[in-house]
Amino acid sequence: MTDIAPTCCGRTARLTTGREIYPNRRDLHWKHFYKCDRCGNYCGCHPGTTKSLGTPANAATRAARSNLHDNVFDPIWKSAPATSQYDAEDHKAKARILKAARSRLYRYLAHHLGIDRDACHFGMFTLEQCKRATEILTGLSYRTVRDWHYAQVKQEGKAA
Numbered sequence: 001m002t003d004i005a006p007t008c009c010g011r012t013a014r015l016t017t018g019r020e021i022y023p024n025r026r027d028l029h030w031k032h033f034y035k036c037d038r039c040g041n042y043c044g045c046h047p048g049t050t051k052s053l054g055t056p057a058n059a060a061t062r063a064a065r066s067n068l069h070d071n072v073f074d075p076i077w078k079s080a081p082a083t084s085q086y087d088a089e090d091h092k093a094k095a096r097i098l099k100a101a102r103s104r105l106y107r108y109l110a111h112h113l114g115i116d117r118d119a120c121h122f123g124m125f126t127l128e129q130c131k132r133a134t135e136i137l138t139g140l141s142y143r144t145v146r147d148w149h150y151a152q153v154k155q156e157g158k159a160a
């Protein structure tokens, strides 16, 4: 896998480490980041790699992305086992349900944002997209996502 550096302000961001980004956070010094030397925006990398998590962003966008992920998106798919009928002792079944729920929720969000599933990564979202995604997901129950998913499957079945 090649690590393609993200762009910001029309040019390639520079690979650096947490030593520069968070000088006071020794626990983050080993991590990789991409920083834009023109505007100071930055973004993190997938754990243990130099593969960027998305596009460099400013403080407001970074906060919106992480709030969207942790407080809005994750609680919905994590509620899936409580919505489904499964044996609470069956951890494999629970893991399967969670994995499917997460993937369905990504597709639901991409569909409602009008973007490709491949482009639906919080690390790539603009502040505006974070706001729209929050509106789409706020108050959404996993049951609605599941019903939407089955309606899509049915439609695809008819089209085929």
Ligand SMILES: [Zn+2]
Residues within 6 Å of the ligand: 008, 009, 036, 037, 038, 039, 040, 041, 056
């Ligand atoms: Zn920039």
